[in-house]
Amino acid sequence: MMKIIGKMGKGKIYRDEKAKFSILLDSVAKKADIAEGKRAVEDIIRVIYRHQPISTKKIAQKTRLPLPIVAKVRTILERERILKRTERGAELTELGIEFAENFLKLKYKKSLTCSVCNGRGIVLDEFFEDILNRVKVWAKKRPLANTTIDQSFATPETSTYRVALMYERGDLEGKRILFVGDDDLTSLPAALTNMAEEIAVVDIDERILKLIEKFSQKEGVKIRTIKHNLRNPLPDDLKESFDVISTDPPYTVNGLKLFLSRGIEALGKEGIAYLSYSHKPIDEWLSIQKAITNMGFVISELIPNFNYYEGSEIIANTTFIARLIGRDLKAEIGDTEKIYTGLVKPVIRYYKCLKCGKIHKVGEEVKKVEDLVCECGGKKFKMVKREKIKE
Amino acid sequence: MMKIIGKMGKGKIYRDEKAKFSILLDSVAKKADIAEGKRAVEDIIRVIYRHQPISTKKIAQKTRLPLPIVAKVRTILERERILKRTERGAELTELGIEFAENFLKLKYKKSLTCSVCNGRGIVLDEFFEDILNRVKVWAKKRPLANTTIDQSFATPETSTYRVALMYERGDLEGKRILFVGDDDLTSLPAALTNMAEEIAVVDIDERILKLIEKFSQKEGVKIRTIKHNLRNPLPDDLKESFDVISTDPPYTVNGLKLFLSRGIEALGKEGIAYLSYSHKPIDEWLSIQKAITNMGFVISELIPNFNYYEGSEIIANTTFIARLIGRDLKAEIGDTEKIYTGLVKPVIRYYKCLKCGKIHKVGEEVKKVEDLVCECGGKKFKMVKREKIKE
Structure with a gap:
């Protein structure tokens, strides 16, 4: 059976409520400072609405947005009381559901992505x-x-x-x-x-x-x-x-x-x-x-x-x-030096030593994790954070 | 269980046989006079190899080639004794299988397209x-x-x-x-x-x-x-x-x-x-x-x-x-007259009267099937053939 939630939405939304949500959406998009703007925020809310509770990682996968962007928007939406974090992931608050159903006009929650091929269109035999x-x-x-x-x-x-x-x-x-x-x-x-x-x-x-x-x-x-x-x-x-x-x-x-x-x-x-x-x-x-x-x-x-x-x-x-x-291919080579993301947008990565737990910076003095050796002698590390360097 | 047919192929193909098949492929592609050339002929043979017996319509769908092209190549391949037509559709001959396995190096016959979503990636609930x-x-x-x-x-x-x-x-x-x-x-x-x-x-x-x-x-x-x-x-x-x-x-x-x-x-x-x-x-x-x-x-x-x-x-x-x-869209309009395929590549269509069976031409004097009325009074027609007009 299908579930339709929010039938009451259409037409019954007050003019000032609509304005309120519109301003809210603009402000979230602006605060998040993301390339895709309002559409990205809408996508995030829709994915949460359809799949809640849902982890930040899953939101990033389903919206195809970078994880740091999703994390940022999620934090702003929490602050605006559109969503709350539970143990099982992000969930919309009552205000969030109102936003989703009355302003974004969402009502149906099912995913139609093929669960057999996961949307890839092919399966392994x-x-x-x-x-x-x-x-x-x-x-x-x-x-x-x-x-x-x-x-x-x-x-x-x-x-x-x-x-x-x-x-x-x-x-x-x-x-x-x-x-x-x-x-x-x-x-x-x-x-x-x-x-x-x-x-x-x-x-x-x-x-x-x-x-x-x-x-x-x-x-x-x-x-x-x-x-x-x-x-x-x-x-x-x-x-x-x-x-x-x-x-x-x-x-x-x-x-x-x-x-x-x-x-x-x-x-x-x-x-x-x-x-x-x-x-x-x-x-x-x-x-x-x-x-x-x-x-x-x-x-x-x-x-x-x-x-x-x-x-x-x-x-x-x-x-x-x-x-x-x-069919009639021709190579087109640009700048062959700045090909890696780290060279275009320098990044600092933080790694945690798996032996003693100490956090190390990689990207400035230490260029890559491979050159890292912990004072405790530990040689295995897990990345825990990534930051862009402001130029 | 997987079926591997043609294990014997690799390495045992004679030099002159390879040359023979290579010449054959070139000649079929040339006779068919198609834009995609050899690749299209290869695609057709592969699809028949994997799905035989298979109808011409299905071949066209799976290769994404126009049906008239597939029909043309099929006829040439028949003439070259690469394939035969049975009641249930096209099948490779012994020579065709040799061609597929020894020259194109095909051996596996299964389709991996998801049968639940038919490759679309989504399903209807x-x-x-x-x-x-x-x-x-x-x-x-x-x-x-x-x-x-x-x-x-x-x-x-x-x-x-x-x-x-x-x-x-x-x-x-x-x-x-x-x-x-x-x-x-x-x-x-x-x-x-x-x-x-x-x-x-x-x-x-x-x-x-x-x-x-x-x-x-x-x-x-x-x-x-x-x-x-x-x-x-x-x-x-x-x-x-x-x-x-x-x-x-x-x-x-x-x-x-x-x-x-x-x-x-x-x-x-x-x-x-x-x-x-x-x-x-x-x-x-x-x-x-x-x-x-x-x-x-x-x-x-x-x-x-x-x-x-x-x-x-x-x-x-x-x-x-x-x-x-x-995101920053701008219209780009070309020639607004020659927008329909019939205006770019004039076509004659042949329609059969569903009442008396008489065949009518559409595209020259009679411009569209809607203007067609059969001498027997029949008003329903089925298209049976299509031909490009040489300019």
């Missing part, structure tokens, strides 16, 4: 489930993410689903596939299918390549690994040698241009690109779309919330995957 | 299923499609799923929605939800508007109808008055530009657009993507094979839906 289980073991052996080069590891589910999507679209069997950067280890499930003609990985991080090499040896599959800084053109023997590329580049316009352009070198005039990328504010996404279009790629498919990443609550996020088809 | 059932009754009352203005009716499932998607993304409840052309009758399920703040339809076809008005009266819902030729700017009272627009425009670049631009007039500087559009060859889709980008829309989501249409086998096809978000 036994063959791919088996691959996923084998990938999980290896994913645990990954080194610590080097955030200075925007590493952030996709879950084993994510990498396996990517390969399943490639299979489903005819981009796996008999194809030569290059992973342009592969900290997500998507080459692992790809190799385990035994369907591709060739699988190769270029990455700057030797640790990732070594893990892939070890995997190949143990699992008896073939993955070509090439250590390479993508700021430089691809080695000649990789040029015009692939049918398909896959990349999850740094989430900056220059990062995307560089990684996709190296991908184009590998494809030649035509080919398929799987692009995983962050749900960006409209302005930024528009310049990305322009760059993609200029390179000669069409977006033949774009699935939001396809990719999920491992890590602390702070960076837990979700990104989309797009299947691009190119 | 009881509330929306109920709406679908009510829409079905009204869809039967539609007039005959006027193909000179590119009418082609989406199924009731399609229009209901569109509205479900709008709901899921937060673009329905409390929103003012304009349908820029609505031969698909998507305004019907939208109105039946009782969730929108306002629903309006502009269309050039009085028959469609009258049906919508009759529907509104009988079902007790409110849909504003405006008869309007979109070649002219929107009436002033529709300008900057909507949050969301939805359109399934003529599948020409000028048609898309015109309909989206009128949509922008309705939205003002920012808003959401649901665009349903045909899977076009890359070159054409690239100019569409450019136009969309120039107008200021980002493609936040693009779901292939979302829309299905009613009609004879000949025009049975599938299109995608894209959710566009605009």
